[in-house]
Amino acid sequence: MICHLSLLVVFNLFVSQCHGGCAEVDSMTEAVAGEGFLLGCISCKKREEVSARATVDWHFKPLGVEDFKPIFHYEHPSANIMDEGFSDRLEWHGTKNSDIQIGAIYIHNVTFNEMGTFRCTIHRTLFLRQHNENVTVEKEVELTVVAVANRELTSVIAEIMMYVLIVVLQLWLIGVLIYCYKKISEEYEARETHKALKAQAVLAKDNCDGVQLE
Structure with a gap:
């Protein structure tokens, strides 16, 4: 389920690459040490028909530190890593032209030192x-x-609801099978009873005809 949610968020982050529109989706906020992480930053233009040019700056403030420090600058087509602590670990994943609406960057090999506040500024x-x-x-x-x-x-919660739904559907299916079985049994018994009564009626009629003939 997490993978599906993550793919959905990433898809929304890259939606403005197409000309269909732009959706401002908040970034994920939990990274796993040793893995990669996408820092999302989207700022949609209010009027798509207006041409524009933008630059993006990323700053970082570690936990317990008061001031932000610059770590990344992007001005199409150049990307510059401005902090040695992030050397060779930051990659531009935003809009690939000067009219930037997505300012996302990807961090490779996240460490616990990256805990803190990242600030994305789009000029x-x-x-x-x-x-x-x-x-x-x-x-x-x-x-x-x-x-x-x-x-x-x-x-x-979604996984629990899925299992509950599966159990409910199974119980419903069992109930339907039991109902159908009873219905078929009742119809079969009714037919057999009707046949027996009909046979008795025919037999009684034959006996009556035989007595009258004597």
Whole structure:
């Protein structure tokens, strides 16, 4: 179930790669140590017909630290890792053109040192007919790093409901089979009773005819 949910989130994060639309989906917040993790950041334009250019900056503040430090900058087509602690571990997974709406980055080999707050800042310039407009959007992700993936409550509930549904369907099927069996048995007994009564009636009639003939 978790894999399905994760794939769904990733699909929504990349939906603006197509021209059909943009959906602002919150990033996942729990990573597993030693595995990869996608930090999501989406800022949709209010008017798709307006052309724009954007840059993305990621900052990180570890637990117990007051100030953010810059770790990543993207300005199409260049991506720069700005912190040695993330050297060769950050990869751009956002929009692959200058009109950026998805500013997601992927962290390889997550460590417990990545627990803290990640801030995504999208600086966008809208090219309007009368003038250009600058817009800045900030989104934060509170990341937790665990040794083993935790099963989300929604997935546990969904799995329990699935088993309950299976049991209910099985009981319903058994009930239908019992009902059908009783129904068929009653119809069979009714036919046999009707045949017996009919045979008795014929026999009684024959006896009556025989007595009258004597």
